[in-house]
Amino acid sequence: MAANAKAEPLTNGKLKLMICDDSNIIRRKIERELKIDRLQVIATAANGKLAVEAFRKEPADVVTMDITMPEMDGIECVENLVKIKPDVLILIISALSDKATAIEALKKGANGFLCKPFTDRQLTEALEELLRGAGNDD
Amino acid sequence: MGILDLGRYKGIVWAITGFLVAFIAILALNHGIAGLFADDVAGVKFLSQMRTQPAEIQANARTITERLQAGEKVDDAIEALRSSATAYDHAFIGLAGGMVSDNSGATIGVSALNDAEAKAMLADGEKVWKEYKAKLDPILRFSGSPYAAEAPAPAAPAPTGKNAAAAPAAEKPAGVQLSPRGRRLQTALVELNTFAAASQAQLSQISTKLAGQVEESSKGNAALLRGVQIGGLLAALALLGALFFYFARNLRKEEMVSSRARKETADILRTVNEGLFLLDKDLKLGSERSMALNTIFRKEDFMNLTFDSLLKDIVPEKTLKTAMDYVALLWGERVNEKLVKTINPLNEVEVHFDNPAGGFDTHYLEFDFNRVKSDGSLSHLLVTVNDVTKRVMLSRELQESQEKAQAQLDLLLRILHVEPDSLTGFLTDADVSLKMVNSILKEPAREETAFRAKIDGIYRQVHAVKGEAAALGLKTVEQRAHAFEESLSDLKGRPTLSGSDFLPLVVKLDDLFNHLAQVREMLGRLVDLHHAIAARRTSGGGQVEAAKVDQWLAGKHDQTMQMKALPTQQPQQEAEAAVGLERTLEDLAARVASSHSKQVSLKCTGLTEVPESYKRAVKDITIQLVRNAVVHGIETPDQRVKAQKSETGFLGVEFTQRGEEGFELVVQDDGRGLQLDRIKEVAVERGLITPAQAALLDPRQTMALIFRPGFSTADRVTTDAGRGAGMDLVRILVAELGGRVGLASAGGRFSKFKIWLPSPSRAVAA
Known part of the structure; x- marks a missing residue:
C-alpha cells in the first residue's frame, strides 16, 4: 500500500502537516493561525476518506484530526493513518461533548487532544507540546 | 559517573589502600x-x-x-x-x-x-x-x-703409607x-x-x-x-x-538520613490535603498513600485495592469504563500526557457515597494522573485526588446567579420590546391561569379518575401560559412553565396516583407565581422610572421626552403625531388609567377577534369611575369576560349574516354606581347567547356532572355550570380560550370582593353578565 508513498522529507527541513476537518472554516483557521515554523501544511482534507488518500500519496509527519466527519470519521481515519505510518503524530481537535469518543480515537493511536473551540495560542501550544512529547519519547 | 568519582565509597577505598601500604x-x-x-x-x-x-x-x-x-x-x-x-x-x-x-x-x-x-x-x-x-x-x-746432603732423606721408602712412614721414623730417632x-x-x-x-x-x-x-x-x-x-x-x-x-558510623549516618527521610515522607503523607497514591501496571494502589484518602473515600482499608474497585461503587458504570480506558491510555507510550488532560473523565467527577442515615451523599472529586518514570521507563502513575465539592457548588451557584442576572436582563429587554398591552394582557391571563391551577390543586379528590382530571386541567392551564410566554419571547417564564409541564407529564406517566404526588406541583406553581410577580415588579419599576423622568422634565423640551415614555407605556408608540397634544390633557392620572384599561380591552377584543376571524366593536363606559381599590379586579374580570364574549359569544361574520345581524358584533362594557350600596359592571354582547345543551354536554364530558344529573338541570343551573372549575366549551385549546379557566376565575374574583354574578342570555341573541360589587368601604367592613 505504501508502494507509491513518497516519504522524502521536505527540502527546507520542515515537518509536513495535514489538516483534516469537515469544516472549511476550521481548516482555514488552523492554516491561518499556524505559528510554528517547523511545520508546513502539505494537505487539507474534508473527511477521513480523503485524508487517507492524501496520506497514501504523501504521508505527513503531523496531522490535526476532527472526529465527526462524513464518509469516514476521525476514529477510523486515525486507525488507517497509523497503519500507513506508525510514527505519525496525530492531534485530535474536537468538541468536548463526549470524552469517551475522544478516548476511543486516542486508543486507535492519536497522541493528543485539543478542545474546540480553540484560540490560536491554544493551537500553537498543543502542536508544540505534540512535537516536544515526540522528542522526549524517542 | 567518572571512574575516579568514588562518591560514597571514597572512605572504603582510602582505608583499603592505607591497609595495603601498611x-x-x-x-x-x-x-x-x-x-x-x-x-x-x-x-x-x-x-x-x-x-x-x-x-x-x-x-x-x-x-x-x-x-x-x-x-x-x-x-x-x-x-x-x-x-x-x-x-x-x-x-x-x-x-x-x-x-x-x-x-x-x-x-x-x-x-x-x-x-x-x-x-x-x-x-x-x-x-x-x-x-x-x-x-x-x-x-x-x-x-x-x-x-744435610750426606744423608739424603729416604724419600719414598714406604709405599705402604703411614705405618711404613712411621716405622723408619721410629727406627732412626736421632740419626x-x-x-x-x-x-x-x-x-x-x-x-x-x-x-x-x-x-x-x-x-x-x-x-x-x-x-x-x-x-x-x-x-x-x-x-x-x-x-x-x-x-x-x-x-x-x-x-x-x-x-x-x-x-558503622557511615551506616548509622545513612540509616539516620533514610529514617529521617522516611519520617518526613510519612509527615507529608499524613498532613497533605490531597489524596495521593501510586498505581502500578496492574492498576493496584501502592502501599504509600496520603491519609487524606481516608476522608475523601470514607474508608480505611486500601490494602490490595485496585483502581476500579476503588471507583466501582461510587461512579456510574459508563464513567468507570471511560476512566479505565483513559488510565490504560496513559500506560501506553503513544499519547502525550499533557495533551489528554482535558479529556480526563475523572476531572470533576460526581460520586455518591452511601449515607449511613439512608440515601447517599453527592460529592465531586478531581483526579489528576501523572506518569512516574524511573530509568526512562514508565513505572507508576501518580494519582492526586481532591474533594472539590465546595468549589463545584460555588461555581454552580455563581453560574446560577449569573444566569439569573442574565435572565433578568433578558427579561427586562424582552419586556421593553413587548407591546405593553400584550404584556399586561399576558400577565393577567397568566395570573388567572395560575389561580385556576391553584384552585384545581385545592379541589378535593380521592379517586384515580379525579386525580387524572386534575392533572389534565392543570396541564391545559400551564401549557397555555407556556405558549403565550413563548409567543411574547418571555423565555424565563416559558422555561418555568415547561418545567412545570414536565412534572405533570411525569405524573401522567405513573400507573397510580395519590394526593401527595401533587405536592411538588405546589412548589412549581409557587415558583411561577413568584416569577410572574418579578415580571410585574419589573414592569412597575419601568413605570416608576417613567414617572421619575416625567417629574424631572416638567418644564421645557423635557416634557416631550416624558410624553414619549407616556405614549410608550400607553401603547401608543405609533401615534407620535398626537404626542404634543397630550401634555395639555387634564386629570392625567385618572385619564391614564381609564384610557389604559379601555385601550387594553379594545386591543384584546381586536386581537382575539382577528385570531378567530371575527369582527367586533367594543364600547366602554364609566371605566373612569372605578374606585382605585377595584381597578385591578375590574380589569381582570373585564378582560376575562371580553375575551369569552369574543370567543364564545360573537359569531363569525358569515354566521352573523345568516342570523341577519351585522357582520360586526357588538360588545359593551359598562361600569356604573348603584347608589350608596355599590357598583354594577355589565358586560354584554349580541352574539349567539349561551347554548345550554352544549354546556351540559361539555360538563358531562369534563366529568363535572353525570348525564343523569344533566337531564335534571334547569336553564339557570345549567348556566351556573360555566362557573365551575375546569369547564370550557371551546373545542380546541387555544391561547384565548379553551382552558375553562375564565368563568371560574370571575366567580373567584367576585367572591373575593364580596359581590355577586348574574347571568342572562337568550339563545341566538345575546349574553349579559351583570356583576354587583359592594362599595369599597362596605367590602372592607364585610
Missing part, C-alpha cells in the same frame, strides 16, 4: 630483618670456624716438627701451614672490615662486628696474630730440604742429620709451637667472644622482628577497627 611496609621490614638474621647466622658460623683455625695452624706446625724429627719431607706440610695461616689471616682482614664469608664464598657484612667492643677485641686478636705471623714467617719462607737451615727451621718451629700454645687460647677466646656478640645481636634482631610483627599486627588491628568504626 601491610607492604611491614612485609618489607620483616624481610629486611630476616636478612639480618641470616647474616648473623653466617657470622656465627664463620666465627666458630675461625675459632678452630689457630688449632689447625698449630697442628700443621706440629706436623712439620714431627716430619723434621723423622727426617721426612716437609714441603707439603709447610704448604698446609701456609694455607691455614692465609685463611686465618683473610678472616682477620675481613673481620676488620666487619665482613665475613659464608659457605658459598660470598662476603656478608655483619653489623654486630662494627661496634667498638668488637673492634677492640679484633684489635687484640690482630695484635696476637701479628706476633703469630712473625713466628710463622721464617717457617713459611722456608724452601728446599732441611736435611737425622739437619742442615743449618733445617736447624733454623727447627728452632723457628719450636718458637712457634711455644707461642701457639700460649696464644691459642686467647685467639680462640676472641673468636668465641665475637661469636657471642653476634649471637647477642642476632637475639636483638629477633626481638626487633617480633616487635615489628607485633606492631604490624597491632597496626592492622587498629586499621580494621578504624574501618569498622568508619563503616
Whole structure:
C-alpha cells in the first residue's frame, strides 16, 4: 500500500502537516493561525476518506484530526493513518461533548487532544507540546 | 559517573589502600630483618670456624716438627701451614672490615662486628696474630730440604703409607742429620709451637667472644622482628577497627538520613490535603498513600485495592469504563500526557457515597494522573485526588446567579420590546391561569379518575401560559412553565396516583407565581422610572421626552403625531388609567377577534369611575369576560349574516354606581347567547356532572355550570380560550370582593353578565 508513498522529507527541513476537518472554516483557521515554523501544511482534507488518500500519496509527519466527519470519521481515519505510518503524530481537535469518543480515537493511536473551540495560542501550544512529547519519547 | 568519582565509597577505598601500604611496609621490614638474621647466622658460623683455625695452624706446625724429627719431607706440610695461616689471616682482614664469608664464598657484612667492643677485641686478636705471623714467617719462607746432603732423606721408602712412614721414623730417632737451615727451621718451629700454645687460647677466646656478640645481636634482631610483627599486627588491628568504626558510623549516618527521610515522607503523607497514591501496571494502589484518602473515600482499608474497585461503587458504570480506558491510555507510550488532560473523565467527577442515615451523599472529586518514570521507563502513575465539592457548588451557584442576572436582563429587554398591552394582557391571563391551577390543586379528590382530571386541567392551564410566554419571547417564564409541564407529564406517566404526588406541583406553581410577580415588579419599576423622568422634565423640551415614555407605556408608540397634544390633557392620572384599561380591552377584543376571524366593536363606559381599590379586579374580570364574549359569544361574520345581524358584533362594557350600596359592571354582547345543551354536554364530558344529573338541570343551573372549575366549551385549546379557566376565575374574583354574578342570555341573541360589587368601604367592613 505504501508502494507509491513518497516519504522524502521536505527540502527546507520542515515537518509536513495535514489538516483534516469537515469544516472549511476550521481548516482555514488552523492554516491561518499556524505559528510554528517547523511545520508546513502539505494537505487539507474534508473527511477521513480523503485524508487517507492524501496520506497514501504523501504521508505527513503531523496531522490535526476532527472526529465527526462524513464518509469516514476521525476514529477510523486515525486507525488507517497509523497503519500507513506508525510514527505519525496525530492531534485530535474536537468538541468536548463526549470524552469517551475522544478516548476511543486516542486508543486507535492519536497522541493528543485539543478542545474546540480553540484560540490560536491554544493551537500553537498543543502542536508544540505534540512535537516536544515526540522528542522526549524517542 | 567518572571512574575516579568514588562518591560514597571514597572512605572504603582510602582505608583499603592505607591497609595495603601498611601491610607492604611491614612485609618489607620483616624481610629486611630476616636478612639480618641470616647474616648473623653466617657470622656465627664463620666465627666458630675461625675459632678452630689457630688449632689447625698449630697442628700443621706440629706436623712439620714431627716430619723434621723423622727426617721426612716437609714441603707439603709447610704448604698446609701456609694455607691455614692465609685463611686465618683473610678472616682477620675481613673481620676488620666487619665482613665475613659464608659457605658459598660470598662476603656478608655483619653489623654486630662494627661496634667498638668488637673492634677492640679484633684489635687484640690482630695484635696476637701479628706476633703469630712473625713466628710463622721464617717457617713459611722456608724452601728446599732441611736435611744435610750426606744423608739424603729416604724419600719414598714406604709405599705402604703411614705405618711404613712411621716405622723408619721410629727406627732412626736421632740419626737425622739437619742442615743449618733445617736447624733454623727447627728452632723457628719450636718458637712457634711455644707461642701457639700460649696464644691459642686467647685467639680462640676472641673468636668465641665475637661469636657471642653476634649471637647477642642476632637475639636483638629477633626481638626487633617480633616487635615489628607485633606492631604490624597491632597496626592492622587498629586499621580494621578504624574501618569498622568508619563503616558503622557511615551506616548509622545513612540509616539516620533514610529514617529521617522516611519520617518526613510519612509527615507529608499524613498532613497533605490531597489524596495521593501510586498505581502500578496492574492498576493496584501502592502501599504509600496520603491519609487524606481516608476522608475523601470514607474508608480505611486500601490494602490490595485496585483502581476500579476503588471507583466501582461510587461512579456510574459508563464513567468507570471511560476512566479505565483513559488510565490504560496513559500506560501506553503513544499519547502525550499533557495533551489528554482535558479529556480526563475523572476531572470533576460526581460520586455518591452511601449515607449511613439512608440515601447517599453527592460529592465531586478531581483526579489528576501523572506518569512516574524511573530509568526512562514508565513505572507508576501518580494519582492526586481532591474533594472539590465546595468549589463545584460555588461555581454552580455563581453560574446560577449569573444566569439569573442574565435572565433578568433578558427579561427586562424582552419586556421593553413587548407591546405593553400584550404584556399586561399576558400577565393577567397568566395570573388567572395560575389561580385556576391553584384552585384545581385545592379541589378535593380521592379517586384515580379525579386525580387524572386534575392533572389534565392543570396541564391545559400551564401549557397555555407556556405558549403565550413563548409567543411574547418571555423565555424565563416559558422555561418555568415547561418545567412545570414536565412534572405533570411525569405524573401522567405513573400507573397510580395519590394526593401527595401533587405536592411538588405546589412548589412549581409557587415558583411561577413568584416569577410572574418579578415580571410585574419589573414592569412597575419601568413605570416608576417613567414617572421619575416625567417629574424631572416638567418644564421645557423635557416634557416631550416624558410624553414619549407616556405614549410608550400607553401603547401608543405609533401615534407620535398626537404626542404634543397630550401634555395639555387634564386629570392625567385618572385619564391614564381609564384610557389604559379601555385601550387594553379594545386591543384584546381586536386581537382575539382577528385570531378567530371575527369582527367586533367594543364600547366602554364609566371605566373612569372605578374606585382605585377595584381597578385591578375590574380589569381582570373585564378582560376575562371580553375575551369569552369574543370567543364564545360573537359569531363569525358569515354566521352573523345568516342570523341577519351585522357582520360586526357588538360588545359593551359598562361600569356604573348603584347608589350608596355599590357598583354594577355589565358586560354584554349580541352574539349567539349561551347554548345550554352544549354546556351540559361539555360538563358531562369534563366529568363535572353525570348525564343523569344533566337531564335534571334547569336553564339557570345549567348556566351556573360555566362557573365551575375546569369547564370550557371551546373545542380546541387555544391561547384565548379553551382552558375553562375564565368563568371560574370571575366567580373567584367576585367572591373575593364580596359581590355577586348574574347571568342572562337568550339563545341566538345575546349574553349579559351583570356583576354587583359592594362599595369599597362596605367590602372592607364585610
